[in-house]
Amino acid sequence: MTKKRSRFGLRLLAAIVLATSVLPLLPPSDTAEANGYVRISGTGSTWSQNALDQWRRNVANNYGITVDYSGVGSSAGRRDYIQGTVDYAVSEIPFQAHPEDGSAAEIPPRGYAYMPVVAGGTAFMYNLKINGKQVTNLRLNGDTITKIFTGVITNWNDPAIQSDNPGLAMPDRQIVPVLRSDGSGSTAQFTQWMSREHSGLWNEFCQRVGRGAACGMTSQYPGFGNAKLQNGSSGVAGYVSQGYGEGAITYVEYSYALNANFPVAKVLNHAGYYVEPTASSVAVALMFAQINTDSNSSDYLTQILDQVYRNGDPRSYQLSSYSYLIVPTEVGGTFTEAKGPTLATFANYMLCEGQQQAGRLGYSPLPMNLVMAGFDQIKRIPGAGSVGIDINSCNNPTFQPGDSPSNNQLALTAPMPAECDRQGPNQCTTGTAGAAGVETEISGSGTGGSAVGDPALAAGATSSSAANTGGAAVFDENGNLISGGLTGTAAASPFALPDTGWGTTQTIMLVAVLLLITAILVPPVASQQMRSYFQKRKAQG
């Protein structure tokens, strides 16, 4: 009996030994694949994850390359690169010489290069209602945005917001800025813009929240006053899109607003137009991006966005930025010479063919100047020489063979903003982002207008036809129609009930509730009492 048991145990042991010895013989998943490509893996930005996932799938289909990507966050991606556990990393910000958390400077032990990879705009998704109807055409200027996100402006009916939105009668409602509680690239991009463009307000805010005199760009947004902190892009977008999120505004990737069916704010650019962060408006802005070519600088090969923020192109969206692909220029860590051609092919695909899908994914295609800068970096990857890299065979949607950075397909064909998007008394009524099909009726002044050339939408927009017929409707400050051709259209002015805590009304309501409960309870109790009373009397007499 014991012999049998031990024999069984022996057999089990043999099976385990056999299994473990066979395991390495299984088709090894990461050695050379049939076509000579090697499996590569990387970590980094969650902001870029959607694009990387789509491209990973495409190169698996087209080239048979296996690429792994894990969106663990930019900081974790950079750390992984330093520790050599990945072949590439994706990050919104370069390696930090002085990390915010006070940890050691991020100095990779092996050579690296920054390559532009995913471009996009920081969008301001909001949830605002006027008379119970969703507002989809909010416009803001940079100064106002900074004031909202630094706690200077706290109510939607602030004159600064009202002056940007003549067509809306802004309601008396508190603004709830929703911020990322985790370290994120979106926060970095947004705070970089604020620290460059509105440094006075931003530095004052830094001091107020105890971050020092000039905290500059940060990936950890400091909480303040009325602000709500949420984890992740889906967290902030989720908060804003809930019923309780009315009055909230957040900074998030454009794609989250698209998929949540929520609008984003149009931001005023230096040409005087309010622009939505669409693929083309971000791409136009990034045509003005410069790259630091001073090899002695600590920011060598990083982006200089000052011209992106300040250029005078009416189509450009100010808060445009791109994330970097950090590629090795030396062999080390998990990266070997054999992986070079694979990484170069993947990088080449991302810059060219991959950008075709950027718009559908909620990002923006990289313009020609950045693609050319990226090509210079691909060539530095060890073993990349065998991969043919040619700007003329690059199937990027923003340029064609023979174009130059100053004169290309994008610059020629990107649509101009509508006239009603210009700073002035009229405000487009067409919705934005995920709420593009939702018109916002004029509750303030102005004649509105349609921002889209789509005939179907324009036909639906009665206000745009009204604007075309020249019926200059004039409203007073309460939204009452004074004169003009919009006869038969009722214009209502929103008003808010004053919130005065406990008062007579509340007391009367409470009394009514108590009376109702008494009315329910008295009959059974009383009938019981009466019955016993009568029974007693009957018994007595």
Add this chain to the structure above:
Amino acid sequence: MMSETTSIADSTTVLPVAEPTEVLPVVDPVRSPAPEATESGSRPKPAPRRGELQHTVTPDVTDVVEARRRSLRGLRAEDVFNTLGAAAAAIAAGTLLFGWIAPLTGAVSWVVVVFLLFLLFYGVLVSLSAGWQEVKDRVITSLFIAAGLTLVGALIFVVAYALIRGQEALSYFNFFTETMEFAGPLDPLDTGGILHAIIGTIIQIGIALAITVPLGIVTALYLNEVGGKFARFVRTIADAMTALPSIVAGLFIYAAVILLITGQRSGFAAALAITVMMLPIVIRAADVVLRLVAGNLREAAYALGASRWRTVWHVVLPTARSGLVTAVILGTARGIGETSPVLLTSGVTSVVNFNPFEGPMISLPLQVFDFVRSPEPNLIARGFGAAATLMLLVLVLFIVARVFGGRAAGELSSRGQRRAHERSKQDALRMEAAAFYREQRESETPDLIPTDSEDKR
């Protein structure tokens, strides 16, 4: 119930008739049904001593009026009316309050207000026919029932929510048979699936179990069978480890294994991180179960001359088997759903990876986490589908564990029974043969037997 009444009837018939010594062998059919079955036919009746009582006398019960049995657990019609009436009144009054009288809104607050009104009305209704004590009793009972319903409701909500949101993805068969290698965020649900994550989960939890089960149970045995000062220290450490935040387990493996040894994320590293989470649970649960093994079983084994190891292997472990399976299930439940230790250690991939030592290997919880963070509705649907799949996988594992390991000690499967039968048949043969040889030897050299047995010793 029936057998109990008959036994009572039997004892009442016998006891008053004669002295205690005269009690006939009345076997209580409830307490020991087996002896009665075997003995009733074979055992001879004891002879009456003094010839006074020859047979059992059954009392005449034709005139006895039996009292109606009081039902202690059933529902009275009055209770049903009280409950239904109070519920109807509360719903009506609550709706009236929300719609017309008070400025209240929202479904959740409606439920709360209606419940409070229900308690009030129910108390009043009960008080019409009963005293204060019963009112208190009833109201508190309904509070307890409500607490239970809330818990069950929350559980059902969580499970149903994942199933309903995941239904979209679950309805495609390819969701279980394909990987995400050729499916990106923009692809429809009819391409791609989570096969790679299912395989990754099974491999990782398999490795984790292969380490946890022996190590955990042996540690628990040490705590129980050996004991001592150091055992108390180990128990304290195991207790402290149960409270270990899971991200710390991940960081530990990341720093100790990935950075120092393997240099890359792998399924094995993830399995080790899960092991760190599972081990204290298994140790604690197994420890508690082993402590329940009756001491006299161990003493009996030692008295028969068994060594400590034999006692553990043949007495302690089989007795505690069902509880040990529960311990392993608890550990598995903890480990299979862990996301944060895996987040840092396993890496994310979209292809099937059978090799736990090389390259990233994703598990279901991490895949869910990865999916639902995406803004794309299709990926979010896949995320909920993967969450539902994880729940179903856990359910299947538990059922399997219960079927194979959940039997009480000594209870055998049909195969086990056959094997035991076989063994005993062999034993019989062996004994017969031994007896035969002994007989033969006895007949050949009768005077050698005593020395023979001494030699054996």
